[in-house]
Amino acid sequence: MVGRASIAHLASAATICTLIMLGFSAPAEGKNLKFSLISKDIEDINFINAWRGCSDAARRNGDECLHMGDTQIGYFRGQLEAINKAVALKVDGIAISVTNSAFIAKDGLPDALDRKIPVITFDSDLEPPDQPLRRTYIGPNNFGIGIRLARILKEKAPKGASICIMSGGRFDPNLNERIAGIRHELRRTPENPSLNSTPESAKSPLTGENGWTEDDRCPLYNKGDDNLGLSQFAQAVQNTTTDFIVPVGAWLLGDPERMAKIMAIHGPRAPQLVMATGTPSDEQDRLTRKGIIDGYVAIDFYRMGELVYQQMRNFATGENVIIAEETPLRIRMGGDIQVGENPM
Template sequence: MKGANILMASVSLAMLAGGAWAEDKVLAIVVKGLDNPFFEQINLGCQKWNAENAGKGYTCFYTGPASSADEVGEVQIVEDLLNRSDVAAIAISPSNAPLMAKMLREKAPSIPVMTVDADLSAEDADLRATYLGTDNYLMGVKFAEHLKGLKPEGGTVCLQLGNVAAANINARAAGTRDTLAGEKGIERLEGQGGWTEIAGCPVFTNDQADLANQQMADTFTANPDLTAFMLIGGWAQFAPQAYAQVTDQVMAKLTDKSMVIVAGDTLPPQMEALKAGRSHVQVGQRPFEMGYRAPSVMIDLIEGKTVEPIIFTGLDECTQETADSCIGG
């Protein structure tokens, strides 16, 4: 499968090089996986930038491994792009931050490298020129603030995370735990602030929607008195039919708010779930903006302009009451 993923990226880049923009320099955006609809919004932003900047010497090129679970494949795609003379800059959403950093440190790229959506770990921040995307710790804070508003007395909670080494997801989890606990540096909630993480949690989806839904179903069955389930990323909701089936088994609890669901992201199927009462809060990122802005940031880096080391793209906080008007940018 990894070979197929790398071949897919190579073929796509070859088609780009032979097409209408054959003389253009490539501004590559490499995401964790092409199977995740969140990243398709980044692609749409990239394509809008292309439509508005045709003939200006650069083309935004979106790629990544076929599967979000293929961390090694993503690293190989980035390394292959760094070996090409037509690639002028790269924006990476690293699935496994330490693994990506190891390759970048060994490769020592001569072209600008930035991160988008997900950053490298703090100790590896010197390997990228800037990060464009969500303030992930703040996103976790917002998860927790909404949960505390819904359940001020606290209770039991399960956090659903992505890949173990995904720095952006781990930052959200940190913001969530710290805010629920009321103190910094909490690795696991064990009664702080009235909140306790149940046995078997957190669960890790590896960014797979089917696994995410199965984990939710198993958690609900094993923990009938669970107070809150938190999707630190929107994985389960990216498969709306399966998510509906899973939440059907606890719909009465969701309706009377004896159990609440707080989730990340605000893609259309997720907003429909919110409106249908299948979640109580959606804290959304702005992936389209990330994809649209990344090429311009890369050009600024190429031209030696001053670029801030961190560029945040904002959040949208949506509840069942505000679902029709909460999306900002």
């Protein structure tokens, strides 16, 4: 299996060559540069942390990193408006966490490239057909995050169980990759660890493979709305046939007290909770120690933001050096913490 990082590197290298041939020009030395970091949701703490990393790194060079986008209410249409605004501001680079690849690939990104503004993606990449529109991707291997979540599930239920996956939007590339990683890993067997699940089969819900099934009502999609996510969670925990609830993002932690109360109502009958999150808060770790959260895979968004700035600056100054560092992960199950390893 070709790793996502390798695919992204090859696509990025081809795109760089194309842009150079088209006459991409670097700014004059000594110019203070202005970059746009476009989030899925500018009020989301994870994206705020990514912007802080980008902004802090930019200030050290006398540059500026603007946080642009919309709340979850505007969703991908808000991203298109942010791209258009960034282009109008004549920024020196754009980084975007993609909500709907086809939508912004049709409108928005082509205009940025026409203006010779280097574009990269972070956290959530463009779909493969649209990847020539960006120079490279900075962030975690989202398929690998799904694999790590699945390994926590397998550790807790070696013979399989029933799960309910929670996600944001139906078109979010990174979240769909995490779901695919979960399904891929839970379908694998020791006898045939790499071939018994394909990208196509990973799109289909689990129906008993290795003892794993998905609730018919899931995945549950909240479009990045924390309140909707918590309401869906309150309904999901009432299903006595569900063993695990698996959010592939951190929406439930928008109100950790409410989440804990929902779990407490159902006590030992409540499903276990295994989730993907951003940088863990003290409250999140407290909930994990208490057993309310049974395991998580956490992404360092601040470091991601620093890497995003470094990459945008590289391209803006004509260096064309692709940063190889992957965003750090932290994996926790119960009291154990470990640094994420390559799951492939």
